[in-house]
Amino acid sequence: MMKKIALIYMGGTFGCIGDPLSPMPAVDFIPQLQHVLPLDQHIECFVAPVIQDSSACTATDWLKLVQYIQQLQLQQFQHFVIIHGTDTLSYASAILARFLGQSSYVVLTGSQYPLLNSTGDNTREFSDAIDNLNFALDTVIKAPVGVYLAFHHQLFHAQTALKIHTSELDAFTGQKAEQTAQQATQSYVVQDADIQKAASFNCLSLMMQPIDLDQQVSNLQTIAQSPPHCLILQGFGSGNLAVNDPFMACLQNLQQAGCAVVLTTQVPFGGINQHYAISQWIQQSNILLSDCAGHADLYAKALKMYLQYDAVDQWQAHWHDHG
Template identity: 30%
Template sequence: MKRKVLLIYTGGTIGMEKDYETGSLMPFNFEKIFNKIPEMKLLECEVTVHSFDEPLDSSDVGPEEWKMIAKIIGDFYDDFDGFLVLHGTDTMSYTASALSFMLKGLRKPVILTGSQLPIGDLRTDAKENLLTSIYYASLYENDTPVIQEVALYFEYKLLRGNRSLKYSAKYFDAYQSPNYPLLGQSGVHLNIEKQLLYRAPEHEEFKVDFHLSQDIIFWRIFPGMTLKHFAEIPKVKVLILQVFGSGTIFNNKGTENVLQKLRRNGTEIVVVTQCISGGISFGKYENSTVFNKIGAISGSDMTAECAITKAMHVFENPAFNGKFAEHFTENLRGEMSV
């Protein structure tokens, strides 16, 4: 039987073509993608296109758009064997991370991809990314989907969505998964590392959880900065601090006093690293002990994109009983090492 894939087009470079009169990039009608890539007619699966009314630059994709994508997947979950989300590259890792938490009990492939060059460009990477993503989205064995999680495919690499980050705006090989191995690579054959794939708990039925709090602030620490401004934002619900190395910050009483004041005002403080690879280890150095003193929460080796979207999903979510810290430090979707 032919597998059915729903292609959700949100916007981004992959759906652009050059206006040869102005030289500007303009979105084309993605419903006509089969004319742009006639090879799609050779695929051994049926592809249905569902486009956003207005294609969006990925910098305009946020919580409301994540909910729209999740709703489309939820509404058509029983009608399709897999889902492919075409997305601009700049914020694709945020969307992949958010969807991984919103789509509970997922047992079908949800693949995100995009491109660095427009689909009509002579040297485009769009065609390979699109065609191979469709293969991954329709990959079944013994009538069972091989991939049952949110993944990101780009330049021959399949990555766990909530482990991915964009590290290059220049090269086709634009994404990394620094703290988790690749789920697969495409070459002559489509390779999958099956032992690395995520599987939802057996008792968890598929549902879409749309909860996304926007009471989250992300702040990157830099040498010499003053923390006095933190004391002026006492209404912050969750503050994610991106600090040095394995979890260090300025070692002075002023730092501790400001952070303690925030904690007394009820702010949850999450700590993630500025390093691309590795994670947080409170107490490894003296300059990280302050976080133990104030009861901060370790972001482990989560990417910043993942920590932000996970905090948005978990904070004040009625589906999670208990304290925020308890659920934030739980490995919910394979997003952190334990």
């Protein structure tokens, strides 16, 4: 029996027209999209709950998408292809992976060039849109259960995906689907209350710079005046940071104010380790260590923790339950 695929359109460059580019209304774009779909597959097109430039997407938009997918699962859909803008495609991929787990077959894709010409009445002469879409539609019925990102004839585990070029067709990297990778296994059923709560989610990532420790402390003190729910410290190398007593006091004050502090690394690949003497301070603090596949995945994990736990000590108690 031919597997049916739910093709969900969420905007992005893929569906833009004009000069300068602007989104084509979904009601006009979907019929044009249907013209280029392969005839040998059972594909039904859907419009995502929110369509906008991906740089404007937030947690609520992606949770609405997860909820929409979970509703379609109740209608016997198990294979999903998502068309999404590339700016935050890694974040969308990580969130879908964290919240859908291995409950279905999901492939996200997008394009560096629009599908249609500037007038929107025919396909564009040069575009990666059709290739990326066809590749995603092909792989979604062949790949093992889970969430993936398909781009430029490469299929990556969604939690590991990273955009590495602003304009080249080969714009993403990550662990390829045939490689063993960290994957969330349990799904999380998104409720309306989760979407409402996510609207208030405040996550701040601080890429540490090689400046004097007094300036580092001053920056943390400024953040502590209005602390986020989660502060991500991007350290050097494998997660190294130089600290002193005032720095440690700032972290303690942030935690007491309800801010979960997470240490990660600025380096895209390899993760963190604490083999250096400069990092012995971690053993004396309650700072959380990232065990995530990348920065977007860390954001996705922090969002999920925020929805499930209200107190910092709960984050600390359950952090590694959600690897």
